[in-house]
Amino acid sequence: MNVTLLIPLVFGWIAGLFINYVSDVLPLTRRFSQPVCAHCQAPFAWTAYLMLRTCQTCGTARSLRTWLVQVLTTAAFTYFWLFPSERLGIPLTMLVLIYFSIITVIDLEHRLILHPTSLAGVALGLIVGTFIYSKKYTLLGSLGQSLLGGLIGFGIMFLLYQLGTLVARYRARRMQAAGQAGDEEEALGGGDVYLAGVLGLMLGPAIVSALAYGILLGGLVSFIFIVALLLRRRYSSDALMTFIPYGPYFIIGAFYLLFILK
Numbered sequence: 001m002n003v004t005l006l007i008p009l010v011f012g013w014i015a016g017l018f019i020n021y022v023s024d025v026l027p028l029t030r031r032f033s034q035p036v037c038a039h040c041q042a043p044f045a046w047t048a049y050l051m052l053r054t055c056q057t058c059g060t061a062r063s064l065r066t067w068l069v070q071v072l073t074t075a076a077f078t079y080f081w082l083f084p085s086e087r088l089g090i091p092l093t094m095l096v097l098i099y100f101s102i103i104t105v106i107d108l109e110h111r112l113i114l115h116p117t118s119l120a121g122v123a124l125g126l127i128v129g130t131f132i133y134s135k136k137y138t139l140l141g142s143l144g145q146s147l148l149g150g151l152i153g154f155g156i157m158f159l160l161y162q163l164g165t166l167v168a169r170y171r172a173r174r175m176q177a178a179g180q181a182g183d184e185e186e187a188l189g190g191g192d193v194y195l196a197g198v199l200g201l202m203l204g205p206a207i208v209s210a211l212a213y214g215i216l217l218g219g220l221v222s223f224i225f226i227v228a229l230l231l232r233r234r235y236s237s238d239a240l241m242t243f244i245p246y247g248p249y250f251i252i253g254a255f256y257l258l259f260i261l262k
């Protein structure tokens, strides 16, 4: 085995620990606080936490997600070390991988895209977007492309979000008229608007394709989900309006454009 492979293996494992840590504490405390057991909320000693030990108070083992993130991040780091993305180079690739993983894990577990992660994304997005376009444009020109992409991504999703809010309000009124209590379902989370802006900063005007891929993929998965419900006769008209967490689908679209597309 090539010894230099130890570099992505070690850094990938450490990055996995960081992704797990941020995903564990940020949704709960909104800051870099001391980690606690997911089951009994007892504080974790740092070394025990970083060694992925079981909780000493209640004996609950660490979550499946924790292990999945460790293995997948290490694998992804190794892969992109061996086959680096031409667009980003190795360091930015690793940073974007970490960022995408944190957003995805928190969105899947909490259906939330947090403002602190969006803010960090703005900084990372500007760097990534400017770097990508600097091969074709001047520094100022590439910064402009990045900003333009951010504006397009934010703008498109902002309009869709407004449209979704209108539909949700109309539906709530219909439900009230029918004597049912209205619910607070949103077809599209507000955090997705910020995420689209951040991905736009990274991709520039190509964000349009990433959003299109994301919406198509999200729609396709929802369609399969509804068909599955229909087949099991569990379908109700409410299933149509259940929240679709578009975040992870946008991430997949952006991932494809940044790392896979030649």
Ligand SMILES: [Zn+2]
Binding pocket: 037, 038, 039, 040, 041, 042, 055, 056, 057, 058, 059, 060
């Ligand atoms: Zn515990």
